[in-house]
Amino acid sequence: MLIKKMLFVILTFVTAISFAACSDDENTTSPTPTEKANVLVVHASPDAPGVDLLVDNTVAGTNLTFPNNTGYLSVNAGTRNVKVNVTGTSTTVIQANLNLVANKNYSVFAVNQVSAIEPLVFEDDLITPASGKAHVRFIHLSPNAPAVNITLTDGTIVFGNVAFKGSVNFTPLNAGIYNLQVRDAATNQTVVLELPNINLQAGKIYTVFAKGLLGGTGVQELGAQIIVNK
Structure with a gap:
């Protein structure tokens, strides 16, 4: 009989400890990242x-x-x-x-x-390009340059009539090496900047922006900058 009472006390004690531990777990919350x-x-x-x-x-x-x-x-x-x-x-x-x-x-x-x-x-938008594609965005950030077209060397327009502070959203293009030109959008005849050997790698995402000043020299010379977003 004494043994049974001792077992009962031990079980009651263990149950109480377990319940308290569960209660503590429920009241403890991890900090929200x-x-x-x-x-x-x-x-x-x-x-x-x-x-x-x-x-x-x-x-x-x-x-x-x-x-x-x-x-x-x-x-x-x-x-x-x-x-x-x-x-x-x-x-x-x-x-x-x-x-x-x-x-x-x-x-x-x-x-x-x-x-x-x-x-x-x-x-x-950094969604992964489809197989064999790169995504390219163009932004015109040359303050004194006219609206421009980005073209292939044969005049084919890739991004058309982009004015200062204007942009073209990320666009899928076939991966490869491109020789591009920046042309005055008014006629698409006058080439204001050559962009040779632009290497677009499959799966990559790029921003190309026109930089500098028309007629600028040194670091301020009209040019283009490429950012690899992903």
């Missing part, structure tokens, strides 16, 4: 100095110079205050509040000449 978005910043203002990037007043990148970019930065989703300051100073040349959706990708271009510098924001 912070949702993120990805933001790529591009310095596309041909006569602007190097800049620092601040997100919610925290430095996210320093001394970004024309025509370079930060690559994608992981940033907390939600409404974020983004500032572009002249490198090493508190002089803000661009400020914008961006509503960043979790798991989305964005590109922010600092565009125009420095006296009128402004942000240009895109949501980037």
